[in-house]
Amino acid sequence: MPSTPRPLRKLGFLTIGLFDAADPARGHESTLKIIELGERLGFDSAWLRHRHLQYGISSPVAVLAAASQRTRRIELGTAVTPLGWENPLRLAEDLATVDLLSGGRLNPGVSVGPPTHFDQVKDALYPDTADAEDFGYERVRRLLDLVRGKPASDFSGVEGFEVFSDVVQPHSPGLGRRLWYGGGSLNSARWAGEHGMNLLTSSVVKVEQDAEGSDGPPDFARIQLSHIREFRARHPDGEAARVSQGLVVIPTDSASPEQRARYAEYAARRLPRTTTPQGPARLLFAPDLVGTSEEIAERLHAHAAFREVDEVAFALPFTFGPEDYAQILTDMATRLGPALGRRPAAAAG
Structure with a gap:
């Protein structure tokens, strides 16, 4: 472990983009305004979660296309898009299109596995091929190949008045280096490293059978640290390979007494x-970090996994309101970031 943590280089945030079923447009607009606020505050990145058949953003790529036209600097990511719901070729086209519209700011994060509640949704999602679909790493490899410009067809050329390409169009140079894998297991970290992806860690890890020993309960930070080290050991870039951490972090510096009490209650309910x-699946969750920026920075500097990353995408709590998010983001940008050694990005006017 390094004797001192790496200075924070990139400060980002993650939101789920909840909305009211009776007025979904308002919720989507609120998410766009949060991203705009993030750019004004000087954040380096904004990330959207992906939710299907729920009251959260189901099409973050579309929302990020809109955000790309309302911002000019902040990087835009998905954390994460579950590929079990996607056709890799069509997704590759959408990602390249939005990346070009954004001027090369897109950072797509993906994961594998069958869709949530697959037995209930498979007839709508894959009515003819549900039993044949592969929801493993091969689905990510297909996306990687297509985004990176490998052929998608054995035909190209002119047919009548139309011109055909054998690779996905548009092609966005550089996007293939900005693909992230959202991994919470040792196998995922290993696979992402071997395939030259970036690694998104979060507030969830999978506890392997050998992680629980006689020395006490499993330790989240130690498990996540093992994933980061395995990833970099397998990655062509080694120690320079990009890793981002996504813990739930709630600074309270400028919060009202009512907000502080509500934030503490939220974290307490999730502590068990x-x-x-x-x-x-034996999933272990990290505690939410609630307190002043000084207190949170002290806890992060003691976190074994945080000490080996220099990028974060702190997760905003799902159920808070726009005024809460504004307070939290402002404290993150103006107080917590500097406490973690980050030099602020140029804020937008």
Whole structure:
């Protein structure tokens, strides 16, 4: 472990983009305004979660296309797009299009696995091919190949008045180096490194069977650190390979007493899931970090995994309102970032 943590180089935030079913346009507009605020505050990146058949953004790529036209500097990412819901070729076209519209600011994060509640949704999603679909790493490899310009067809040339390409169009140079894998297991970290992706870590890790020993309960930071080190050991860029951490962080410096009490209650309700692995997948959650920027910085500097990253995409709590997000983002940008050694990006006017 380094004797001192790496200075924070990139400060980002992540939001789910909830909306009211009776007025979804308002919720989407609120998310766009949060991204605009992030740029004004000098954040380096804004990330959207992906939710299907829920009251959260189901098409973050479309929302980020809109955001690309309302911002000029901030990087725009998905954390993450579950590829089980996607056709890699069509997604590659959409990603390249938005990347070009944004001027090369798109950072797509993806993951694998069958869609949530697959048995209930498979007839609508894959009515003829559900039993044949591959929801493993091969789906990511297909996307990588297509984004990076490998042929998608054995035909190209002129046919009548139309011109055909054998690779995905448009092609956006550089996008292939900005693809991220959202991984919470050792296998995922290893695969992402071997395939030259960037690694998105979050507030969830998978507890492998050998992670629980006689020395006490599993330690989230130690498990996540093992993923980061395995990823970099397998990546062509080694120690320079990009890793971003996405813990839930809630600074309270400028919060009202009512906000502080509500934030503390939110974190307390979620604390039990941080003590033991949850469910058949044995998922372990990190505690939410609530407190002043000085207190949070102290806890992060003691976090074994945080000490080896220089990029973050701090997750905003799902259920808070726009005024809460404005307060949290402002404190992150003006107080927490500097406390973590970050030099602010140029804020937009």
